[in-house]
Amino acid sequence: MSAEQNLVIVQDIYAAFARGDLAAVLAYVADDCGDFNVISAAPTRVPWHVNTRGKSGAVRFFEALLGAVEFRAFEPRELAATGDHVYATLRMVMHVRATGRALELAEVVHHFTLKNGKVIRWRATEDTKHTDAAFAS
Secondary structure: HHHHHHHHHHHHHHHHHOOOOHHHHOOOOOOOOOEEOOOOOOOOOOOOOOEEHHHHOOOOOHHHHHHHHEEEEEEEEEEEEEEEEEEEEEEEEEEEOOOEEEEEEEEEEEEEEEEEEEEEEEEEEEEEHHHOOOOOO
C-alpha cells in the first residue's frame, strides 16, 4: 500500500478511537502484530506500560488504558507517512481514575508500521516519568 493509503488508515484508527469504537480500531490490527506498546526505559506503575504482542496484546493494552483513565482530550496533530511507516504527534489530557489527578501529555509520538492495510507494529513514546507520577499515591 502507498504511504498515502497508510496515512488514511491511521487517520481512520484515530477517528474510531476518538468516538470510542474500539472494535473498529482493533479491526486494523494484524492478528500477528509485533510490538504494541509504550517505550519505557524503566518500570512504571502505569497499567498500559506493558510489552504486548499480537491482536490479543493490543486488546490488553487498550483494556489497561481505558480502565485506568478517562480521556478529556485526544488530539492527533502532525501526521507523516513514508512507505509502510506512519508517525504522529498527539496531545492527550486524561483523568486518572485511581488518583483523581489530571494527566496532560503535550507531545506523544506514535509510530505505526503497516502491511497490507493492517498494523503489524505500534510503538509510542511519552513522558513516562510524568505519566508514572500521576499514578503515585
